[in-house]
Amino acid sequence: MKTRVITAVVALLVFIPTILLGGTLLEFVAAGLAVIAMSEVVLMRKKLFVSFEAIISMVGVFLMALPAEVWKQWNQFLPVGLRFSSLLYIFILLMLFHTVISRNHFSFEDAGVFTLAMMYIGMGFHFLVQAREAGISVILFGMLIVWLTDSGAYMIGRKFGKTPLAPRLSPNKTWEGSVGGTVVAVVVMTIYTIFFPQAYSLPIMVGIILILSVAGQFGDLIESGLKRYYKVKDSGNILPGHGGILDRFDSMIIVMPILYLLGGMQ
Template sequence: MKTRVITAVIALIVFIPTILLGGTLLELVAAVLAVIAMSEVVLMRKKLFVSFEAIVSMIGVFLMTLPSGIWKQWNAWLPVGLQFSSLLYIFVLLMLFHTVVSRNHFSFEDAGVFTLAMMYIGMGFHFLVQAREAGISVIFFGMLIVWITDSGAYMIGRKIGKTPLAPRLSPNKTWEGSIGGTVVAVVVMTIYAYFFPQVYSLPVMILIILILSIAGQFGDLIESGLKRYYKVKDSGNILPGHGGILDRFDSMIIVMPILYLLGGVL
């Protein structure tokens, strides 16, 4: 527990100023975190970091994390056929071509795993950066929903939790904790949205808070399922007492894209 607390304090001391400063620093940090998270998938898949698929996926996830503004600048001089979406598809093609060159030692299933991981991680961190560009209150809106839901679910679950939520994925999570965490998040973040108005009116933002709180818990369970499938306790060990980057950002990289899809990040 002591190691966990110390790691959390150090991480916050580094991460919060990065969020406050934003700009190039946050873009670089987000890209690095995305690459590390992708490397955790590579490790769980039992592939070498120097393998073709690992290198391609890490470059791909780095590019996907870059903010939209950079791509708009690049699109001015890129050939018409190499715009953002088509450029990313090249990485998908490289994965598919690799199944042939490797004589199926790198399978179609492997290609699917790495491609999905690039999308899952890359777009998650991309919209984290976009949320900061939309405004400091916007990114904290998304982050606080995740943190408050997680903390509320943990505390309430410990006190009154009895009914397993998803025992095959995360045995310690309960329906009571899940519902309690969402209720706490809705109450606290409604107050936040009142004092720091977001894109929509307060009633609409309450609905968005509810959706994002539930989505964040799905993000946690998605990553839990990933770990159970690969039979690992944590996605990595870069954060002592906390595991890997995916362990810490699993909810965030689901919440931020959904916040964008709901129009909360313009």
């Protein structure tokens, strides 16, 4: 527990100022975190960091995590007809070509796993940065929903939890904790939205808070399912007592893209 607390304090002391400052610092921190998260998938898949697929997927996830403004700036240096977004598809093609060149030692299933992970992680961190560019109150809106839901679910589930939520994926999670965490997030974030108005009117934002709180819990369960499939306790060990980057950002990289899709980053 002591190690877990120390790690959390150090991480917050580094991450919170990075969020507040934003700009280039946050862009490269987010892209770096995306690469580390992708490397955790590489390890779970039992591939070498120096393998072709690992290098391609980590370069690809780094590029995907960069904000739209950087994409636009780089577009001017690319030939007509080839835009930055097109480069991302090239990485997918390279992955598919590799299934042939490797004589199926790198299978179509492998290509699917790496491509999906690259998009899932890359877009998650991409929209984390986009939320900051939309404003400090926007990114805090998304982050606080995740943190409040997680903390509320843990405390209420520990006190009142009896009914398993998804026993095959995460045995300790309960329906009571899940509902309780969402209620905590909705109540607190409704008050937050009153003081820091967001993209829509308050009733609509309450609905968005509810959707994001539930989505964040799905993000947690998605990563739990990933770990259970690969029979690992944590996605990595870069954060002592907390596991890997995917363990810490699993909800965030689902919530931020959905916040964007719902128009919350206007």
